[in-house]
Amino acid sequence: LGAAVITAVGCMELTVENHRGLLEYSPECIRILSGMGRIPISGKDLVISYFGRDAMKIRGRIHGISYE
Numbered sequence: 001l002g003a004a005v006i007t008a009v010g011c012m013e014l015t016v017e018n019h020r021g022l023l024e025y026s027p028e029c030i031r032i033l034s035g036m037g038r039i040p041i042s043g044k045d046l047v048i049s050y051f052g053r054d055a056m057k058i059r060g061r062i063h064g065i066s067y068e
Contacts, residue, residue, distance in 0.1 A: 002035025006065065014041065014058040014065070022051075030058055038068040 005017040016032055016039070023038060024031035030046050032039045046060035 004032070004034035004036065004039060006039070008062070008065075011062050012059060014062055015055060016058070017055045019054070019056060022048075022056075027060070032056070036067070040064075040066050040068065042066075 002018065004019055007015045007017075016034075018034065020033040020035060022030070023033050024040075025048065027046055028042065028044065030041045030048065032041070041058060041062060042064045044061040044063070046058055046062070048056055049059050050057040
């Protein structure tokens, strides 16, 4: 269906599969494009520790995940 699959491990690590790219990247906000829309991830000290064609891993203090 093209929907993103988001797996959270506590509040310190997040894996996003089936993404379509990165829209914004800062230590406080990472915005991801998916087949269903945009996914902003808010937090503190956010870093992308892995970025591949279909998946990415985000680490840091994750405060929120929303859908636009």
